Amino acid sequence: MRRFAGAPALVAATLLAILLPACASSKKTSSAEVLLNARMAAVLLREGSASEAERAYRDVLPHDSKNPENHDGLGVALLLQGRFKEAFSSFDRAVDLDLEKPLYRIHRGMAALELGRLAEAEADFSVAEASPAAEDRLDAAINRGRLKQRQKEFHAAEEAFSTALSRNPKSSAAFIGRGIARESSGSLEGAAEDYLEAVRLEPQNAEAHLRLGLALVTMKKTTLGRRYLERTIQLDPGGEAGAKARLLLESTSRS
Numbered sequence: 001m002r003r004f005a006g007a008p009a010l011v012a013a014t015l016l017a018i019l020l021p022a023c024a025s026s027k028k029t030s031s032a033e034v035l036l037n038a039r040m041a042a043v044l045l046r047e048g049s050a051s052e053a054e055r056a057y058r059d060v061l062p063h064d065s066k067n068p069e070n071h072d073g074l075g076v077a078l079l080l081q082g083r084f085k086e087a088f089s090s091f092d093r094a095v096d097l098d099l100e101k102p103l104y105r106i107h108r109g110m111a112a113l114e115l116g117r118l119a120e121a122e123a124d125f126s127v128a129e130a131s132p133a134a135e136d137r138l139d140a141a142i143n144r145g146r147l148k149q150r151q152k153e154f155h156a157a158e159e160a161f162s163t164a165l166s167r168n169p170k171s172s173a174a175f176i177g178r179g180i181a182r183e184s185s186g187s188l189e190g191a192a193e194d195y196l197e198a199v200r201l202e203p204q205n206a207e208a209h210l211r212l213g214l215a216l217v218t219m220k221k222t223t224l225g226r227r228y229l230e231r232t233i234q235l236d237p238g239g240e241a242g243a244k245a246r247l248l249l250e251s252t253s254r255s
Helices: 009-025 031-047 050-063 068-080 084-097 102-114 118-129 134-150 154-167 172-184 188-201 206-218 222-235 240-254
Strands: none
Touching: 031 050, 031 068, 050 068, 068 084, 068 102, 084 102, 102 118, 102 134, 118 134, 134 154, 134 172, 154 172, 172 188, 172 206, 188 206, 206 222, 206 240, 222 240
């Protein structure tokens, strides 16, 4: 996902507490209130509060159902919660309302990809490739790489991620994606190089550290690999990446 970088959670929660009751208690919501609630929903989404953003967008939509941004925002909130079928429907509505905005197609393609509707996903990413916006073209290439990875076309996936990197050499997502594609095709050294670059670009990225640590351990560079696995735990002590790193550390300590 993109363009979700944020406002403080306390501010978002305060807005939610103030605006939603006021809207619910009013017989008729003014256009100013609708606009404010829509902005509040976008803040919650940027903060990563997906369920709260969903509620906010659902409050806005009855009063502004012709605005594709609201349908797209609801779709993103649902996508972040893993509710892919509902997300697809919301993105589909956004696309219907604005056929010209590539970002809506990228989001719909992402939902389609998660649903296994690969031909539809590829069609949406292809449309986004022609976007005049560089950020859209970058996202389209990254998601095309993920699509090809899902189809087990690993060399095609690597090419797509390389295209993404030609558009933005500082995309950690593209480096991780290309690393996964290279690892899938048996090129561990190339994968490790990509994961290392992702770590350099995004030092707080637990996934990049985990993948680099595992690649290095697999390459028998166990001491170095363990350092990255230990760093993964520091970055994500209660999360999935941290849990996987702990298991790997335990296995390498027994070997």
